[in-house]
Amino acid sequence: MADFVQGLDPGKLVLAGTVLSFIISPFSAPPYNLPIFLLGTLAQESNDAAQSLRVFTGCLAGSVVYDLIWMFTNHQHVLSKLLTILLFLLKLPTVAVFLSTLRQRGTRFTLGTDLGGTTVWSMPGGFTSMGREGYQTVDDEPRSPPRVAPAARPSTVTVSQPALQPGAYQTA
Numbered sequence: 001m002a003d004f005v006q007g008l009d010p011g012k013l014v015l016a017g018t019v020l021s022f023i024i025s026p027f028s029a030p031p032y033n034l035p036i037f038l039l040g041t042l043a044q045e046s047n048d049a050a051q052s053l054r055v056f057t058g059c060l061a062g063s064v065v066y067d068l069i070w071m072f073t074n075h076q077h078v079l080s081k082l083l084t085i086l087l088f089l090l091k092l093p094t095v096a097v098f099l100s101t102l103r104q105r106g107t108r109f110t111l112g113t114d115l116g117g118t119t120v121w122s123m124p125g126g127f128t129s130m131g132r133e134g135y136q137t138v139d140d141e142p143r144s145p146p147r148v149a150p151a152a153r154p155s156t157v158t159v160s161q162p163a164l165q166p167g168a169y170q171t172a
């Protein structure tokens with residue numbers, strides 16, 4: 001099955017779906033097919049648009065379910081029903097091809113945001129490992145940094161350091 005899916009051309013599948021949905025759009029047919037396939041035409045053309053490719057794949061996969069509901073609840077003439085069924089059958093390999101394309105481009109199809117991914121969450125003033133026990137409220141006095149024990153031998157060379165203003169950058 002994977003070899004069959006990889007052998008299909010996504011551009012031709014989207015073009016066939018766009019033309020077929022354009023042909024049946026003036027008749028009694030699902031109104032969402034043409035905009036979805038037009039989005040697929042734009043998403044397929046751009047090599048670096050992973051987000052729009054994911055949106056198109058999700059919309060196309062969801063429209064398969066809507067097609068079934070639409071075909072059972074609406075009456076169509078024989079020719080438009082045949083073309084709608086043909087478009088429905090065309091959607092199945094198109095979804096498989098675009099899922100494979102997403103996998104080849106290194107992205108995955110997720111239904112929501114990926115919070116467990118490589119995002120590093122950090123908050124200023126948050127819990128750190130530098131001796132602070134949590135957040136400091138606005139009303140509290142500023143905490144002093146932890147004291148460092150003086151060295152056993154004091155240095156005989158004294159270097160005068162300029163007074164730094166609070167919030168100023170220090171240079172070495």
